[in-house]
Amino acid sequence: MELDDLYQEVLLDHYRHPRGAAPVSDRELVMEEVNPACGDHLRLAFELRDGHVVQVRHESRGCAISIASASIMAAFVEGRTPAEIRAAADGVIAMMRGESDLPADGPEDLAALAGVRQFPMRIKCATMCWHAMKAALDRQDA
Amino acid sequence: MSEPVCQCGDVPFRVGRTWNPERIRGDFPVLNQTVRGRPLVYLDNAATSQKPSAVIQAVCAYYGTCNANVHRAFHYLAAEATRRYEEVRRAATTFLGAASPREIVFTRGTTEAINLVAAGWARRHLRPGEAIVVTEMEHHSNLVPWQLAAAATGARLRFVPVTSRGELDLEALDRHLADGAARVVAVTHASNVLGTVNPVAEIARRAHAAGAVCVVDGAQSAPHLPVSVQEIGCDFYACSGHKMYGPTGVGILYGRSALLEETDPLLGGGEMIERVELEYSTWAEIPHRFEAGTPNISAVIGLGTALDYLESLGRPAIAECEGRLTRYALDLLRATPGLRVFGDAPERVGVISFEVEGVHPHDLAQFLDTEGIATRAGHLCCQPLMRRLGVPAVSRASLALYNLPEEMNRLVDAIGRAREYFRRGA
Numbered sequence: 001m002e003l004d005d006l007y008q009e010v011l012l013d014h015y016r017h018p019r020g021a022a023p024v025s026d027r028e029l030v031m032e033e034v035n036p037a038c039g040d041h042l043r044l045a046f047e048l049r050d051g052h053v054v055q056v057r058h059e060s061r062g063c064a065i066s067i068a069s070a071s072i073m074a075a076f077v078e079g080r081t082p083a084e085i086r087a088a089a090d091g092v093i094a095m096m097r098g099e100s101d102l103p104a105d106g107p108e109d110l111a112a113l114a115g116v117r118q119f120p121m122r123i124k125c126a127t128m129c130w131h132a133m134k135a136a137l138d139r140q141d142a
Numbered sequence: 143m144s145e146p147v148c149q150c151g152d153v154p155f156r157v158g159r160t161w162n163p164e165r166i167r168g169d170f171p172v173l174n175q176t177v178r179g180r181p182l183v184y185l186d187n188a189a190t191s192q193k194p195s196a197v198i199q200a201v202c203a204y205y206g207t208c209n210a211n212v213h214r215a216f217h218y219l220a221a222e223a224t225r226r227y228e229e230v231r232r233a234a235t236t237f238l239g240a241a242s243p244r245e246i247v248f249t250r251g252t253t254e255a256i257n258l259v260a261a262g263w264a265r266r267h268l269r270p271g272e273a274i275v276v277t278e279m280e281h282h283s284n285l286v287p288w289q290l291a292a293a294a295t296g297a298r299l300r301f302v303p304v305t306s307r308g309e310l311d312l313e314a315l316d317r318h319l320a321d322g323a324a325r326v327v328a329v330t331h332a333s334n335v336l337g338t339v340n341p342v343a344e345i346a347r348r349a350h351a352a353g354a355v356c357v358v359d360g361a362q363s364a365p366h367l368p369v370s371v372q373e374i375g376c377d378f379y380a381c382s383g384h385k386m387y388g389p390t391g392v393g394i395l396y397g398r399s400a401l402l403e404e405t406d407p408l409l410g411g412g413e414m415i416e417r418v419e420l421e422y423s424t425w426a427e428i429p430h431r432f433e434a435g436t437p438n439i440s441a442v443i444g445l446g447t448a449l450d451y452l453e454s455l456g457r458p459a460i461a462e463c464e465g466r467l468t469r470y471a472l473d474l475l476r477a478t479p480g481l482r483v484f485g486d487a488p489e490r491v492g493v494i495s496f497e498v499e500g501v502h503p504h505d506l507a508q509f510l511d512t513e514g515i516a517t518r519a520g521h522l523c524c525q526p527l528m529r530r531l532g533v534p535a536v537s538r539a540s541l542a543l544y545n546l547p548e549e550m551n552r553l554v555d556a557i558g559r560a561r562e563y564f565r566r567g568a
């Protein structure tokens with residue numbers, strides 16, 4: 001169990017320079033997710049245009065892992081269809097739970113989160129944004 | 143006996159004839175290990191303290207020599223177990239400065255003790271429109287039971303705010319008491335986030351003047367300060383054995399006997415009754431009324447040894463030595479670049495919460511763990527206080543009587559390295 005496995009360079013880069021990070025106003029807000037156990041907080045916004053998710057923004061407060069994961073997710077989902085995103089979300093969540101390997105066509109830089117699996121207490125930090133994304137898509141469908 | 147000194151930084155000082163940090167550390171077997179290749183630095187004492195060998199041995203000795211149920215049988219072992227169990231009640235009476243062992247109830251811990259007061263006393267006495275005063279710095283276990291009591295009775299909650307120094311706003315307390323609607327004032331003696339020691343004697347006085355009872359959460363004070371419930375003048379006081387060097391699964395509720403007499407039991411069953419008919423029962427005397435079923439006998443006996451241990455070191459000496467170490471730690475932490483300590487109350491215990499610029503508390507705790515340093519991160523069961531502080535989570539180092547200045551040095555050095563570490567990629 002090495003700290004550098006958890007905090008890989010690529011992960012810290014996403015943490016320092018999160019992709020898609022921007023303030024999300026209440027009007028734009030699509031989904032808000034809070035992990036009361038640790039105080040991580042995510043506000044998510046996007047638009048659906050011609051069946052594609054665009055203009056993805058997230059406002060994240062949390063640890064390095066949660067912010068990096070939201071950044072990796074935001075970069076991936078931009079321009080994709082809800083079906084593609086749901087499949088990717090399931091793949092990431094299964095991987096984080098140790099139920100499957102790194103998905104071959106999954107989000108770029110996802111490998112940077114692979115080390116989190118050795119730290120069970122931190123897995124939720126990495127999956128929260130994907131749960132929020134799925135819930136947001138469900139809400140858009142409804 | 144050699145001259146005992148406790149080293150804090152460069153200044154040697156003397157607190158009592160028997161204070162000897164090395165010997166004290168030798169009493170705690172768990173401290174004598176390396177974690178991740180480094181000597182363990184245990185700074186999560188506010189969550190639970192470590193146990194001296196004497197306590198561990200007392201638990202074993204109970205099972206090894208006199209295991210039996212208490213208060214039931216006439217045989218030798220039962221008599222011996224009962225004698226030891228009740229001896230601890232007498233020791234706890236002295237430890238907390240209560241008037242009589244009748245005022246000492248063994249519970250599972252602080253949480254159960256406060257729930258007993260909120261459900262057993264407050265629900266019986268509160269009426270719609272009356273008020274329960276709590277504070278913004280309470281642990282969830284001194285807040286949620288009052289929310290439940292309020293919901294059950296129609297009473298309203300009122301909150302005493304926390305000032306920017308991390309102290310209670312006593313003028314706000316007076317405003318909450320002014321209309322005479324308050325029946326309960328529930329307050330923590332020492333904050334498990336800010337370390338602030340609240341003026342509970344003064345608060346109890348004002349509560350009484352307004353016709354309210356005063357309930358004190360002593361989870362973070364009993365292990366560190368001399369406590370006398372009669373000097374405080376509170377009506378109830380709760381603490382946990384496992385935070386004061388005793389086993390888990392046992393705590394103490396002190397209640398003034400007149401108030402315990404008018405408290406309903408939470409649990410019915412064996413031991414708590416006097417006469418049982420098919421349709422109704424009469425209850426045993428206090429405090430047995432509140433100890434239904436077989437109690438955690440081994441833990442109570444272990445707690446007794448923990449109380450002896452604290453008394454043998456001397457509680458004023460403990461408070462003084464921990465106080466010096468706390469000041470040493472605070473000076474170091476406050477001088478650390480990018481670090482902000484929450485709270486600045488002059489009266490405090492060694493519970494220190496802080497944030498480090500650029501490093502989330504969970505990431506910091508993870509980093510410190512790799513250097514064998516155990517700290518805590520999160521909301522620390524104080525979500526309302528986190529909102530007041532404007533942060534989702536904090537880092538916390540909490541001290542105990544076996545901690546050393548060198549360990550504080552290791553903490554701040556490691557924090558410096560953590561800042562560097564998480565700057566990668568910046």
Ligand SMILES: Cc1ncc(COP(=O)(O)O)c(C=O)c1O
Pocket residue numbers: 188189250251252253254281283284330332333334359361362382523
């Ligand atoms: C101030 C305070 N009150 C209450 C509690 C609850 O104690 P226990 O979990 O032992 O019931 C704690 C412990 O975390 C505490 O710090």
